Amino acid sequence: MTDREPKINVNKITSHDPETHSADVMAGNLRHLKAVFPEAFTEGKVDFDVLKQLLGDEVDEREEKYGLNWYGKRQARQLALTPSTGTLRPCPAESVDWDTTRNLMIEGDNLEVLKLLQKSYTGKVKLIYIDPPYNTGKDFVYPDDYRDNIRNYLDLTGQTDGGNRKLSSNPETSGRFHTDWLNMMYPRLKLARNLLCNDGAIFISVDDTELGNLQILLSEIFGEENYQANISWQKRYTRSNNTIDFTTVIEHILVYSKSEQFSVNLLERTSEADARYSNPDNDPRGPWKGASFLNPATPEKRPNLCYPIENPNTGEITNPTTNAWRRSTEEFERLQKEERLYWGVSGNQPVPSIKMYLSEARKITPVNFWTNNYAGNTDDGTRDLKNLIIEKIFDNPKPVKLIQRILEHGSDTDSIILDFFAGSGTTGHAVMSHNISQGCNCRYILVQLPEPVNPDNKDQKTAAGFLKKLGKPLNIAELAKERLRRAEDKIRDEHSLLSHTSGFRVFKLDTSNIRAWEPDHNDLKGTLLDSIDHVKPDRSEEDVLYELLLKLGLDLCLPIETRIIVGKSVHSVGSGTLITCLDAHIAKEEGESLALGISDWCGEMAATGEPTIVFRDSAFTDDIAKINIAATLEQRGFSNLRSL
Secondary structure: OOOOOOOOEEOOOOOOOOOHHOOOHHHHHHHHHHHHOOHHHOOOOOOOHHHHHHHHHHHHOOOOOOOOOOOOOHHHHHHHHOOOOOOEOOOOHOOOOOOOOOOOOEEEEEEHHHHHHHHHHHHEEEEEOOOOOOOOOOOOOOOOOOOOOOOHHHHOOOOOOOOOOOOOEEEOOOHHHHHHHHHHHHHHHHHHHHEEEEEEEEEEOOOOOOOHHHHHHHHHHHOOOHHEEEEEEEEOOOOOOOOOOOOEEEEEEEEEEEEOOOOOOOOOOHHHOOOOOOOOOOOOOOEEEEEOOOOOOOOOOOOOOOOOOOHHHHHHHHEEOOOEOOOOHHHHHHHHHHEEEEEEOOOOOOOOEEEEHOOOOOOOOOOOOHHHHHHOHHHHHHHHOOOOOOOOOOOOOHHHHHHHHHHHHHHHOOEEEEEEEOOOOOHHHHHHHHHHHHHOOOOOEEEEOOOEEEOOOOHHHHHHHHHHHHHHEEEHHHHHHHHHHHHHHHHHHHHHHOOOOEEEEEEEEEEEOOOOOOOOOOOHHHHHHHHHOOOOOOOOHHHHHHHHHHHOOOOOOOEEEEEEOEEEEEEEEOOOOOOEOOOOOOOOHHHHHHHHHHHHHHHHHHHOOOOOOEOOOOOOOOEEEEEEHHHHHHHHOOOOEEOO
């Protein structure tokens, strides 16, 4: 390789590059709009007058419209469209089965985490279940900082030296009681919808306080046509005489789908349902039950279903009187020919029943009332935690059985399940149990704020003491991780085997590993020297590697293999989808050998499609070293090169 300078283009990832941010939802929306209505754009901007003309009568310009409005809605909508500049830092030491697991436990503000997951998981999540704060006046409602949400998060959770802000509840005396809750929920639901696949659905637990508001909010975000159910869950099986009016024994689970492609999973048949079938005439096709041949509609309403029928045993002719028939003439003749009509024990009934065979019966349609026997209750939720950790960490925790029922109704055998209000980790526990009981391979993504637990607070004292005894940080995210570890150990002991979806990778929200350009106008020379290396000095290769996965839209659980080439650590992600060498120093004389080693390894892996190959820009001793390594790789057929 000579030092001549070929025309090689190595794209550079900088702090201004879109790939250093999470997905830009607004830019994506504009691209879709421009693809459909290119004539509505003038000099790169939307011309709303033209757009309204193109949409015709579909534009509603009335001042008074049906909908839910509140102070801050516009800002909340904007917040959902603003990309995150943060990242997720890997924590292998806090994880279980790091190398093989496909589950994620993410510690951080769920708004920022949802933004960061957009590129990697958009359209891939089958089911979302969340149990957000009910806004009872005692719940903590996330106080989003619209200026710098990452800094807000670090301050609130005590991860910065200057963080004096405190987490607080949303008291009913607040003049913005409902507003604060709606501002918190709106951007999170907007982002969550993007992650769902077209046949996916979201299940949300809520009580009466915000039920009405939440349903209108979901109809706006998901569309009224995608409303599926309001499930009443019997959380208690006894009434309390301590209340002065009504005792609340149910909570709600609102269900919305991403699109019309969703269909709820039916239930397995029960012995009780099958007992309704019998075989009084010894039909060789087995047990059956009779369905009425009468239509609920009158003959006047369904004249096309009015015709004379003849009993083949008696020759009696019968015409419809108060009700039309349920089947057409052709259907009647077919059923008669196939001996699927039953004319009674003596065979002389004037109107037959239609034989519905057990062998042809479909599974059972679910209902929107779930009893505590069917889906558990809050006492079960307390026992679930007590059996793993200690009693009374949370008030009214959701039982594992409830989440398992949701999984049965809304997931497939290998779905991704997301819960971004993870709490104690019930959803992760339920996914493990579901995989074992149903033979599934579902994976979970849990997100939980490291909300501190205060040892001086009587309601949090037990939890704080438990974590302190374990030597863990005093926050709810740590409780969730400990529960997941213990639930997995318990399932392993009981079943001796867990599916390959066991374990979990822990990630924590933080500022980006890539240094932003923040010039000090009083010391521009010093700023330039400090900015030679774009990676922050306190960040590891592993930190940077996983940020690249997020920015390039790759799954955080892809397998990663490392090989030493010319003394440098080279990482292959997803069997060669991404190749990285993030070593801090690559000498000019090492470049060609490193490039040849990388290209040979790519050939061994036989990856589908050309890999993206990323180097650390500051690692090269000079531009010639970078150009030489790029030229060698291009000669081997690898042109998708990036520098960080």
